[in-house]
Amino acid sequence: MGKRFLIYIRDTSFEFLYKFFLKPILFRIDPEKVHDSFVSCGEYMGKYLPLRTVLKIMFSYSHASLEQKYFGIHFKNPIGLAAGFDKNGNLVNILEKIGFGYAEIGSVTAKTCEGNARPRLWRVPQKRSIRVNYGLKNDGVKQVGYRIFHSQATLPLGVSIAKTNSKQTVSTKEGIEDYAYSLQFLQRNDIGSYYTINVSCPNAFGGKPFEEPVMLRELLLRLQTIHTVKPVFLKFSPNMERETLDEILTICKDFRVDGYICTNLHKENRKDCAEKGGLSGKAVEDISNELISYIYQKEQGKAFIIGLGGIFSAEDAYKKIQCGASLLQLITGMIYGGPQTISQINRGLVQLLKRDGYTNISQAIGAYHNKKF
Numbered sequence: 001m002g003k004r005f006l007i008y009i010r011d012t013s014f015e016f017l018y019k020f021f022l023k024p025i026l027f028r029i030d031p032e033k034v035h036d037s038f039v040s041c042g043e044y045m046g047k048y049l050p051l052r053t054v055l056k057i058m059f060s061y062s063h064a065s066l067e068q069k070y071f072g073i074h075f076k077n078p079i080g081l082a083a084g085f086d087k088n089g090n091l092v093n094i095l096e097k098i099g100f101g102y103a104e105i106g107s108v109t110a111k112t113c114e115g116n117a118r119p120r121l122w123r124v125p126q127k128r129s130i131r132v133n134y135g136l137k138n139d140g141v142k143q144v145g146y147r148i149f150h151s152q153a154t155l156p157l158g159v160s161i162a163k164t165n166s167k168q169t170v171s172t173k174e175g176i177e178d179y180a181y182s183l184q185f186l187q188r189n190d191i192g193s194y195y196t197i198n199v200s201c202p203n204a205f206g207g208k209p210f211e212e213p214v215m216l217r218e219l220l221l222r223l224q225t226i227h228t229v230k231p232v233f234l235k236f237s238p239n240m241e242r243e244t245l246d247e248i249l250t251i252c253k254d255f256r257v258d259g260y261i262c263t264n265l266h267k268e269n270r271k272d273c274a275e276k277g278g279l280s281g282k283a284v285e286d287i288s289n290e291l292i293s294y295i296y297q298k299e300q301g302k303a304f305i306i307g308l309g310g311i312f313s314a315e316d317a318y319k320k321i322q323c324g325a326s327l328l329q330l331i332t333g334m335i336y337g338g339p340q341t342i343s344q345i346n347r348g349l350v351q352l353l354k355r356d357g358y359t360n361i362s363q364a365i366g367a368y369h370n371k372k373f
Contacts, residue, residue: 004347007061007343007347008347010058010340010343011340011343011344011347014058014059014338014339014340015337015338015340015341015344017338018337018338018339018340019337019338022338023336023338027123027125030119030121031121031122031123031130032118032119032120032121035085035121039086039090039091040090042090042091042094043090043091043093045094046090046091046092046093046094046152047093052093052094052097053097055094055097055098056097058098059097059098059099059339059340059342059343060096060097060098060099060343061077061099061342061343061346061347062076062077062346063077063346063347063350064360065350065353065354065358065359065360065361066078066101066346066349066350066361067360068326068327068360068361068362070231070304070326070327071194071230071231071258073102073156073193073194073231074156075101075102075156075327076096076101076155077099077100077101077346077349078101078317078321078326078327078328078349078361079099079100079101079311079317079328079329079330079342079345079346080100080101080102080103080104080158080306080327080328080329080330081095081100081102081103081104081329081330081331082104082308082329082330082331083104083105083106083107083158083160083196083198083235083329084107084132084134084280084331085331086103086105087105087106087107087108087134087137087138087139087144088105088138088139088143088144088147089105089144089147089148089151089157090147091103092105092147092148092151092152092153092157093151093152093153095153095155096153096154096155098339098342099342099343099346100155100342101155101156101327102155102156102157102158102193102327103155103156103157103158104157104158104159104160104196104329105144105148105157105158105159105160105192106138106144106159106160106161106162106196106198107136107138107160107161107162107196107198107201108138108139108140108141108144108145108159108160108161108162108182109136109138109140109141109161109162109163109164109165109178109182110140110141110163110164110177110178110179110181110182111140111164111166111178112138112139112140112143113135113136113137113138113140113164113165113166114137115134115135115136115137115138115165116133116134116135116137116165116203116276120132120133120134120135120203120276120277121133121134121277122275122277124279124281124283127279127281127282127283128281128282128283128310128312128332128336129279129280129281129282129283129284129332130279130280130281130331130332130335131275131276131277131278131279132203132265132277132278132279132280133203133276133277133278134203135165135203135204135205136162136164136165136201136203136204141161141181141182141185141186142185144159145159145185145186145189145191145192146189148191148192149189149190149191156193156194157192157193158192158193158194158195158196158233159186159191159192159194159195159196160195160196160198160235161179161182161183161186161195161196161197161198162179162198162199162201162204163175163178163179163204163210164178165203165204165205166205167205167206169205169206170205170206172209172215172218175206175209175210175219176218176219176222177222179197179219179222179223180222180223180226183195183197183223183226183228184226187226187227187228187229187230192230193230193231194230194231194232194233194258195228195230195231195232195233196232196233196234196235196261197219197223197232197233197234197235198235198264199211199216199219199234199235200235200236200237200240200263200264201264201265202237202264202265202267202277202278203265203276203277203278208237211237211240211244211248212244213244213247213248213251216248216251217251217254220251220252220254220255220257221255223255224255224256231258231259232256232257232258233257233258233259233260233261233304233306234248234252234257234259234260234261235260235261235263235264236248236260236261236262236263236264236291237263237264237267238262238263238264238265238266238284238287238288238291238309239266239267239287240291242294245291245294245295246298249295249298249299258304259303259304259305259306259326260295260303260304260305260306261305261306261308261329262288262291262292262295262305262306262307262308262309262325263284263287263288263291263308263309264278265277265278265279265280265284266278266279266280266283266284266287266309267279280309280331280332281309281310281312281332281333281336282310282312282332283310284309284310285309285310285311285316286310287309288307288308288309288310288320289307289309289319289320289323292305292307292320292323292324292325293323293324293368293369295324296323296324296366296369297324297369301324301366301369301370303324304326305324305325305326306325306326306327306328306329307320307321307323307324307325307327307328307329308320308328308329308330310332310333311328311329311330311333311345312332312333312336312337312341313333313344313345313348314344314345314346314347314348314349314351314352315348315352316333316345317345317348317349318348318349318352318364321349321361321364321365321367322364322365322366322367322368323366323368323369324365324366324368324369325365326362326365330342330345333345349361352364
């Protein structure tokens, strides 16, 4: 009881400091500058054991009921950092220390990519969202891969793979080979715990051609020749038509696709919406939950799903688990709530599991639908 109370006081104190002092200042500064500053600070702290230890004392939390094992990979808790925050693997040394159970790096591309022109990141407080138009900015798969390989990371690291955002990868053949180069490099050098094929970024040159079933089949046919022994997931757009999704799920059965990530950024379709980029956070929460439920039910509870979009609290996270997600990811909830958010969510999940009579979080997966199977 004493330890739980101290962790509660710790998290509540950091929440208060962030909400009333730090956040009002940060939200007056350009969001990309804030992001870059935090990455630089986190990278520096990750180099030194004493600083990593301080972070662990400040933010970590663990409980046996949150531990799971999938594809031979041990996850200490279901909350992962989504791709898009640590684009270049600069923070991998500290991510477990601040409470994450795993993290997804990238998206990485075959070639270094500067991304889209600034500004390319905006806060949307009225929607509790972030509008993102980075355009796959990253250092390229070789540099990011070697950074991960030589890191002191102590948690599972997935790598999200996309095609380079340039005119040179617009053709189907060049686009496919761009994906293949990255996957082959990572596999050959044993980098990463799993791989995500990101075909749903809304901010890249040429759109999302590989969300079309025919072109996706061509891509998967090529990637299958690489023979990776690690899990491969496919990341979906929240704006996909159900008919197209059904086709894609059928295609995935012909290849070794181990699971699905739901979802990427939400691209608003309103004719009067002139803003660039796609929305994260609460703007995509309901769409994400609907997609998770749809896939879970369609696959009769056999699909492995990672859910993200709008997770700000333990209740938000638990809902995604009950919809059918086995693991979760977030970014925006941490930006709005503070770095203690991960610990608060995990602590809350433990209490929700106890309330419902579960001894492990895996027992709650798909609880909204399991009575149908």
